[in-house]
Amino acid sequence: MREENYVDILKQNLKTSVRKIKLGRKWVFQMDNGPKHTFKVVAKWLKDNKVKVLEWPSQSPDLNPIEKACESKEAYKPDSVTPALWAKIHPTYCGKLVQGYLKHLTQVKKCKGNATKY
Known part of the structure; x- marks a missing residue:
């Protein structure tokens, strides 16, 4: 890009x-x-x-919430997604990804920055 x-x-x-x-x-x-x-x-x-x-x-460990969207059933690759495809991802779903962020951060801290299950 x-x-x-x-x-x-x-x-x-x-x-x-x-x-x-x-x-x-x-x-x-x-x-x-x-x-x-x-x-x-x-x-x-x-x-x-x-x-x-x-x-x-x-x-660093990848904690970008949008990565989870790309792993979903709607599997998109972030670098190849057109604006039209991103528009299909509902804002509520994006909000849920962001809400789960604390859990991911806690896991990374617990693992001292090493690989996590996320």
């Missing part, structure tokens, strides 16, 4: 998604440190749009 493509995805979907799943104003954007996430143009867009980003160490 080219850096411009990722910025376009953020422009078109980030704030809309926040509203749809009713996160309010005090949300933090979480992403791993994959190459497309660390482009300077992406960092600039996030800063210019006042998006608070969760600090995330590289090579």
Whole structure:
């Protein structure tokens, strides 16, 4: 994915998604440190749009809730999904994934950052 493509995805979907799943104003954007996430143009867009980003160490256990959506029966690969396919994932389902996040974090902490069952 080219850096411009990722910025376009953020422009078109980030704030809309926040509203749809009713996160309010005090949300933090979480992403791993994959190459497309660390482009300077992406960092600039996030800063210019006042998006608070969760600090995330590289090579960390993958705790991104959307990964669970990609493992579901609707198995999508995140890098190959079109906006139309993402639109089919119901906001309530995304909210449930986020709600399960504490459980995942607790397990990672218990395993001291090593592999977990998640």
